[in-house]
Structure formats: C-alpha cells, structure tokens
Amino acid sequence: MRKGQELELIVEKTEFPGYGVSTVGDKKVYIKHALPGQKILGRISKKKKSYAEASVIEVLEDVDYKIPNRCEHFKECGGCSHQTISYEKQLELKRQQVLDLLEEGEITGFEFLGIEGSPEELEYRNKMEFTFGDYEKGGELSLGMHLKGRSFGIVTVNDCQIVDEDYRKLLTTVLEYFRGKKFPHYRVMSHEGYLRNLVIRKAKNTGEILVNIVTTSQVDFDFTEFTELLRSLPYKGILTGIIHTTNDSLSDVVVADKIDVLYGRDYIIEKLLGLKFKITPFSFFQTNSKGAEKLYTIVRDFMGSSEDKVVFDLYCGTGTIGQIVAPKAKQVIGIELIEEAVEAANENAKLNGLTNCTFIAGDVAKVIKEVKNKPDIIILDPPRAGVHPVALKYVMDFNAKDIIYVSCNPKSLVVDLKTLIDGGYKIEKVICKDMFPMTPHIETVVKLKR
DSSP states (O other): OOTTOEEEEEOOEEETTTEEEEEETTEEEEETTOOTTOEEEEEEEEEOSSEEEEEEEEEEEOOTTBOOOSSTTTTTBSSOSOTTBOHHHHHHHHHHHHHHHHHHTTOOSOEEEEEEOOSOSSSOBSEEEEEEEESSTTOOEEEEEEBTTOSSOEEEOTTOSSSOHHHHHHHHHHHHHHHHHTOOBOBTTTTBOSEEEEEEEEOTTTOEEEEEEEEOSSSOOOOHHHHHHHHTSOOSSEEEEEEEEEOOOSSSSOOOSEEEEEEEOSOEEEEETTEEEEEOTTSOOOSBHHHHHHHHHHHHHHHOSOTTOEEEEETOTTTHHHHHHGGGOSEEEEEESOHHHHHHHHHHHHHTTOOSEEEEESOHHHHHHHOOSOOSEEEEOOOTTOSOHHHHHHHHHTTOSEEEEEESOHHHHHHHHHHHHHTTOEEEEEEEEOOOTTSSOOEEEEEEEO
C-alpha cells in the first residue's frame, strides 16, 4: 500500500467520529463519509505505520438503507455528514462507536443505558457561525460553510436544514447586502480583506436573536443602513441585538479585539428547565437547547438524593449544569477558564435567585489546587481534549464519592476513565445522548463511584 494508490475497499463498520473502516492485510483503512456495507473505490491519502486513510473516488456498491439527503447543500457543505441515513440508523452507529471504544479500552462492568436521541432532528441549533469567502478563487462573494474536502472555498448555505428560517433569512439578506457593497472577504493566507463572519445565536425556548457581524479593521464602514435593514426583517423570533465585532487576528477563528453594539443588547436570554441563562457573544452554551434540557436532566438524575452535598462543576461554561443541579445541592462551586463565561454564570445565578452557587474564573488545573471546600460530587464537562492530567489528579485527590463525567469526545473520555479507574473509581452507568443529528458527534454521560 502506498500514498496515491487506488484500491477497492469493503466498509466493515464505522469508528468515531464517523469514519468508515476497511481492512487491508493487517492495516485498518479509515474512509471519511463511508458507510458500513459499501464497496468503494478509494485513493490512499495518508499512510502510517499502523493505519491508512483513504478518500472515496466512487461508490461501487451502495447500501440499501440510504435515504435522500434533506438539504440541497449536502454534497458540498462540510457541516453535516449523515443526512443520507435515517436518524434511527445514525443513533445505532453512534451507540456502537461508543461501545467499541469502551471495549477497546477494556472498560467493563457498567450498566449501559443505551442512547437517547435529540428531541429535534432538524432546525435544532441555537448558534451558527457562517464564514464569508468565495466558492472559487476570485468568484462572487459567498457566505456559509467550508466546502467538503477543500482547504479553501465557501458554499452559501441558504437552505441549511439544521437551523430555522430566521437564520436562512438573515444569511441571505446579509450576503445580498454586502455583495452590493463590493467589500473583499478576509483571506487567511494574505491577511487581507474586510468581511470575516456572520454569527447568529437564537434562543430556542425564548426566540431571542443576536446577530454578530465580524470584520477586520481594514475598512471604515457606517453600519447604520445595515442595522436598519436587519431590524426591518420579519422574524419568527425576536431580534434583541445586533453587534459588530472587530477581529484582526491572523488565525481563522472568531475572536474580539473590539465589540460595538449596533442595536439592542449584546446577549440573549435562554430558558432551560425553568431557569434563565444569559448567553453572551463568546460564552459557551450547548448548541441544542432542547437536547441540553434532556442532557442536564440525565446529570441531575445521576446525582440521586443530594440535598446536603457540595457539588463541583468543573469546566462549567456559563454555569448551566451547576445551576440546574443547584436546587438538589447544598452548595455548587463552578470553575471555568473563560472570564466572560464566569461573569455570565454569576449573573445567571442572581437572575435565577440561586444563593448556593459560586463560579470562579481560571484554569481548572490551577484553580482546583486553591479550592478549600471538599466536594461530595464532582461534575466534569471538559472540552474535546478531555480533562487536563494535572486537573484529573486533583479531582481524584478530592476523594469525592461520586463523579459524573459529561463528554463530547468518547476517545478522550476512555483515556480519562482508565485513569479514574486506576485511581480507585468504578463505573456504574453509561448513557449516550445525541445532541448533534446529521453529524458524527455524540455526548456520553458516565456515573462513577469511589
């Protein structure tokens, strides 16, 4: 096997995050966007000592469980990958991927509670980050998602099906407006251009909408006309804010050098399980509100009877989990790196009349050393990389009776679970919770006992 070689491959199964897997000799070949049961003609794109990667040239024999894709952009957009299989099949594949990872990690002896789907299969997202660019170099301005399998190139996704019609209306209006202005989009390689991103947040349960137009400082532009245009649109929801973020960062990420409020306020309010949450432009919040209510209910149920217990909520973001479990706890202490999110968390606690919550800004691996309280329950909800090894050591040193681990990456979850098991914990329960229909991603909640 060599790089560039073309091979006929039978897809045997999928592995997280949604790669088809074929075996050639003693080597696994990972194939993006391939489904179990397909026979494909693939080209080897990467060859390593223990595995290889291939791209699909042609599907030679297809599977009978495929369905028509529901979005006209599916073949080009890199956002969704699972639209050609039923939601039931998506859940089946995700469930098996998590179980396979746990088995490979030799993690056994727990009660598996299956997989719970999202309350909504489509139009479920409460945040979308669209990028300005062009479909082809030098072509007409586009606004949407990165093209599948290409380093550059943006496809306009005005028919995107994982967001509702207010997003689609805003995207179309903003794109047409700036096409008329003839402004250049930002080019990452040359660091030149003006238009960068359109970020829309819409609270699913309250309908509040925040529009964030992100540009560089390379053009001095008056946004008065733009603001009035967006205010005049008929929305299903409620437009509560329009902001302009200046971002001169060299990297292709949305960060703020400066934020100007063009209309209304720079946040939205969402309601989850009877509580209110202020969501600011750069604070983390689960992108599936209806799914988040189900996810947090699982966490709360895993806590059991806990009215007299101290709960640590690590990697707490805007404090959603901590505040939802607060009525069942004696005290909640949350730690989060992003200061803006912690400010929002403390504001949210006041908004909800919760007097037993404290949220601290700082690196979990460092702040956890300074906390004097002894927790009865620790809730871990880390980023994709998992819990920092230093932080995980301190977590175990606290000797909490219960740990509830909420993971968005089962690969890093398995690594951390093995460390926790070695540190004296036993896994009681595991459940998968799908928050991202049409994509390969999955949340997993694990209950551990000392």
